[in-house]
Amino acid sequence: xxxxxxxxxxxxxxxxxxxxxxxxxxxxxxxxxxxxxxxxxxxxxxxxxxxxxxxxxxxxxxxxxxxxxxxxxxxxxxxxxxxxxxxxxxxxxxxxxxxxxxxxxxxxxxxxxxxxxxxxxxxxxxxxxxxxxxxxxxxxxxxxxxxxxxxxxxxxxxxxxxxxxxxxxxxxxxxxxxxxxxxxxxxxxxxxxxxxxxxxxxxxxxxxxxxxxxxxxxxxxxxxxxxxxxxxxxxxxxxxxxxxxxxxxxxxxxxx
Numbered sequence: 485x486x487x488x489x490x491x492x493x494x495x496x497x498x499x500x501x502x503x504x505x506x507x508x509x510x511x512x513x514x515x516x517x518x519x520x521x522x523x524x525x526x527x528x529x530x531x532x533x534x535x536x537x538x539x540x541x542x543x544x545x546x547x548x549x550x551x552x553x554x555x556x557x558x559x560x561x562x563x564x565x566x567x568x569x570x571x572x573x574x575x576x577x578x579x580x581x582x583x584x585x586x587x588x589x590x591x592x593x594x595x596x597x598x599x600x601x602x603x604x605x606x607x608x609x610x611x612x613x614x615x616x617x618x619x620x621x622x623x624x625x626x627x628x629x630x631x632x633x634x635x636x637x638x639x640x641x642x643x644x645x646x647x648x649x650x651x652x653x654x655x656x657x658x659x660x661x662x663x664x665x666x667x668x669x670x671x672x673x674x675x676x677x678x679x680x681x682x683x684x685x686x687x688x689x690x691x692x693x694x695x696x697x698x699x700x701x702x703x704x705x706x707x708x709x710x711x712x713x714x715x716x717x718x719x720x721x722x723x724x725x726x727x728x729x730x731x732x733x734x735x736x737x738x739x740x
Contacts, residue, residue, distance in 0.1 A: 504533045504714040511600060514710065516610035516653045519703075520646055522710045525723030534714050539728055551630040551674045551689070552613065556591070559614055563587075571672070572616070575693045579624055582615040590615070599660040604711035612654050614672075622666035625654045625698070630689075632676030639671070639694060647671065648696060656700035669696045 504512055514533075522529040531537040562569045563581035572579060584590075590597045596611035614626035627650060631637065639648065651669040658665045674689040713720055722729035 502533070503536050506715050509605070511605050511607045514606045514608055514707070516596075516608070516650065519608075519653060519706055519710065520649060522706065522713070523649065525726035525729060526710075526713050526720040527722045528726060528728055529710065530713055530720055545630075547676075547687075548630045552628050555628050555672060555674070556614070571691060571693055575695075577616070577618075577624075577670070577693065579616040579618040582617040582623060584615070587615070597654070597657050597661060599657050601660075601707055604707055606707060606711065608653075608657060608660075608707065610654050610657050615658075616670070618666065620666075622664050623658055624666050625651050625658065625669040626672060627651055627654075627669070628672045628674070630674045630676070632678060634678060637673045637675050637692060637694070639696060648698070651696060652698045652700040653703055655698050656703040659700070667698050669698050670694065671696060
């Protein structure tokens with residue numbers, strides 16, 4: 485497929501903040517979510533970070549945010565006491581929540597854990613939900629998830645591949661910052677129950693822990709590919725399953 489040349493000097497775009505400039509020597513901040521975007525569709529990433537045309541924003545998932553906040557309070561209690569959460573005991577996880585002065589920063593969506601990737605001059609960032617530490621001194625990366633399904637919660641499914649990559653990027657970040665990190669990560673999954681007779685102003689959850697064996701060997705290559713993509717003056721091809729690109733192309737045909 486022929487590449488589309490980018491006319492950067494003649495077009496006005498919707499955003500000028502945090503856009504990549506190939507001529508700039510200043511480190512460029514690249515979030516964990518943008519790495520995920522690049523895997524799904526490099527064209528959308530390019531439109532966003534090179535040309536300032538972002539995808540439509542998604543609504544906030546208030547219930548998920550509430551579950552995250554409550555889980556953090558629970559695990560913070562055990563972090564302060566250097567004790568094991570009952571859920572961890574239930575699943576035979578010999579670890580405790582990790583105590584570190586930067587924990588709040590690592591969890592902050594506007595800060596997170598950061599690493600300066602010198603080959604690309606990118607500042608890679610990611611906000612982790614939690615970090616535990618085992619008896620071997622290895623960090624265990626933890627992600628909180630909330631759903632509501634009558635099926636058994638698993639890590640199977642196309643969109644959950646993104647969840648796995650999320651943990652692997654965090655594992656990569658912590659390793660790059662000098663921490664000893666286990667390949668084992670964990671999902672704390674809260675599943676809203678639908679089998680109660682009435683709502684009564686209360687939503688109950690079953691909470692499970694799912695272990696995941698991560699492999700962050702792909703992360704370095706993905707960052708290099710993103711740099712090559714953003715340095716180019718050509719729009720990359722659309723991702724094979726990108727719904728946004730399908731919509732744009734369909735709309736363009738009707739508009740013309």
